[in-house]
Amino acid sequence: MDGNVHPHDVWSRELFKQFKDAGVRLYSYIPDAGNARLVELADADNETRTVLLTTEEEGVSLAAGADLVGEKAVLMMQSSGVGNCPNFLSFVKGGNFPILMMVSMRGDYGEQNPWQYPMGEAVEPILEAMGVLVFKVERADELEGAATAALNTAFKAGKSAALVLSQKFLGAKGF
Amino acid sequence: MTEVTLNRIGALPQIFPSPDDYLFVTGLAGPARDAAALTNDGPNMFTMAGCMGAAMTMGLGMALGAPDRDVVVIAGDGEMMMNIGSMATIASQAPKNLTVVCVDNGGHGETGGQDGHTSVRTNLAKVAEGFGIQNILTVSSDAGLKDAAEFVKSGDGPRFLWLRVMAGEPTKFKRNMNPAECRVRFKTAFQSA
Numbered sequence: 001m002d003g004n005v006h007p008h009d010v011w012s013r014e015l016f017k018q019f020k021d022a023g024v025r026l027y028s029y030i031p032d033a034g035n036a037r038l039v040e041l042a043d044a045d046n047e048t049r050t051v052l053l054t055t056e057e058e059g060v061s062l063a064a065g066a067d068l069v070g071e072k073a074v075l076m077m078q079s080s081g082v083g084n085c086p087n088f089l090s091f092v093k094g095g096n097f098p099i100l101m102m103v104s105m106r107g108d109y110g111e112q113n114p115w116q117y118p119m120g121e122a123v124e125p126i127l128e129a130m131g132v133l134v135f136k137v138e139r140a141d142e143l144e145g146a147a148t149a150a151l152n153t154a155f156k157a158g159k160s161a162a163l164v165l166s167q168k169f170l171g172a173k174g175f
Numbered sequence: 176m177t178e179v180t181l182n183r184i185g186a187l188p189q190i191f192p193s194p195d196d197y198l199f200v201t202g203l204a205g206p207a208r209d210a211a212a213l214t215n216d217g218p219n220m221f222t223m224a225g226c227m228g229a230a231m232t233m234g235l236g237m238a239l240g241a242p243d244r245d246v247v248v249i250a251g252d253g254e255m256m257m258n259i260g261s262m263a264t265i266a267s268q269a270p271k272n273l274t275v276v277c278v279d280n281g282g283h284g285e286t287g288g289q290d291g292h293t294s295v296r297t298n299l300a301k302v303a304e305g306f307g308i309q310n311i312l313t314v315s316s317d318a319g320l321k322d323a324a325e326f327v328k329s330g331d332g333p334r335f336l337w338l339r340v341m342a343g344e345p346t347k348f349k350r351n352m353n354p355a356e357c358r359v360r361f362k363t364a365f366q367s368a
Binding site for chain 1: 198200221225226227228229230232233234235236237238239240241244258260261263264267268354355357358361362365366
């Protein structure tokens with residue numbers, strides 16, 4: 001970062017505070033530009049723990065295991081990773097496990113890499129098919145409300161929720 | 176590799192003579208039946224009948240969430256191979272309270288006994304070592320079960336116990352396969368423990 005402020009610093013700090021205040025202690029992830037700053041913050045905090053995964057569906061079962069012993073987790077991934085999750089999302093419809101996800105989008109607004117479009121366009125249908133409610137963020141002023149809704153859906157209502165951060169919000173990567 | 180003479184029936188009770196002391200999670204199929212018989216489908220065990228490949232990281236989530244409890248994953252070789260990268264996830268986190276037990280019959284018993292990779296060339300002990308799991312024991316005979324019982328109690332986790340068992344029927348046991356019921360049952364028992 002060369003001393004510059006991370007482009008996602010401000011909202012990542014606010015979102016991390018919301019997650020932490022809601023009792024989220026485990027932050028599992030596959031690295032992505034959209035979750036990088038949040039992972040750094042969770043890593044630096046003594047009360048939260050990051051878990052680097054090898055594939056995104058591991059984070060679904062990790063969260064289910066944590067739920068069995070009363071802990072809260074969030075699974076963070078790029079949109080392509082949603083395609084690795086459906087089978088394990090059987091925990092949601094079959095078992096009522098509350099899974100909270102944060103998806104940073106590729107393949108939507110202004111994407112320049114054609115490989116990203118198939119999964120980008122499939123994110124919401126997949127999540128919907130597996131019983132995960134989608135809370136989409138396109139503008140900065142939508143983040144706090146969407147995050148509150150996703151947290152309450154997962155940890156108060158006991159349903160699963162995905163906070164989906166669009167490229168309109170995150171900014172598209174150049175190629 | 177050493178010839179396999181270990182019978183899976185009755186093996187787990189010799190390794191875990193006091194199953195109430197642990198939190199268990201199992202993968203699907205035969206190993207889930209062997210394990211459910213061990214605890215009489217007790218509330219300290221969550222067994223799966225789907226989500227093949229989920230057991231190791233579900234155990235990791237339990238171990239990280241309940242650092243004061245001993246957590247044991249019991250899974251078959253097919254289940255483990257499906258998400259073998261989870262061994263790296265576990266090794267990097269290095270939870271001292273986690274033991275992974277693979278009941279390896281060398282094939283897919285649930286679907287007719289088709290060969291699996293461990294009956295060809297895959298050596299799960301070397302795989303675990305390569306991923307960075309430090310404590311590993313391989314048992315292929317009934318005589319090794321004493322060592323296995325000692326292994327799961329000694330040193331720090333994460334531990335990997337590779338039980339190479341003969342092909343054959345798993346323990347006959349009918350367990351509750353409703354995941355929502357089993358979730359509530361587990362959570363309720365855990366909270367009151």
